[in-house]
Amino acid sequence: MSEFETTASGAAMLALIGQGIYGDIKQAAQRFARIRMIIKPNQESHEKYLHMYHLYKDTYQTVKDLYVRRIHALEQIRDSRAVQIENL
Numbered sequence: 001m002s003e004f005e006t007t008a009s010g011a012a013m014l015a016l017i018g019q020g021i022y023g024d025i026k027q028a029a030q031r032f033a034r035i036r037m038i039i040k041p042n043q044e045s046h047e048k049y050l051h052m053y054h055l056y057k058d059t060y061q062t063v064k065d066l067y068v069r070r071i072h073a074l075e076q077i078r079d080s081r082a083v084q085i086e087n088l
Contacts, residue, residue, distance in 0.1 A: 009033075 013028035022028040 009032050013022070013025065013032055016022050017025065017028055022031070
C-alpha cells in the first residue's frame with residue numbers, strides 16, 4: 001500500500017476502527033504504515049539553518065519600516081481609477 005495519501009489512509013484506519021475491524025489506532029497503524037527509512041537530525045545543518053533564520057529575522061527588522069513607508073507612498077500616488085498598479 002502506498003503511503004502517499006496519508007489523509008485517506010488515516011480516514012480509512014478510523015473507519016475500520018469504527019467498524020470493529022481493528023481495536024485501536026495502534027493496531028490499525030501496524031497494518032497500514034511501514035517504516036521505509038529513518039531520518040536523523042543533522043546538527044551541523046541545523047546550526048547553518050538557525051544562523052540563516054536569525055539573519056532573516058534581523059533583515060526583516062531592518063527593512064520593516066520601509067514596508068510602512070512603501071504603503072504610505074502608494075496611498076499618496078494612488079488615484080481613483082478602477083485599475084491600480086501595486087507593484088512599485
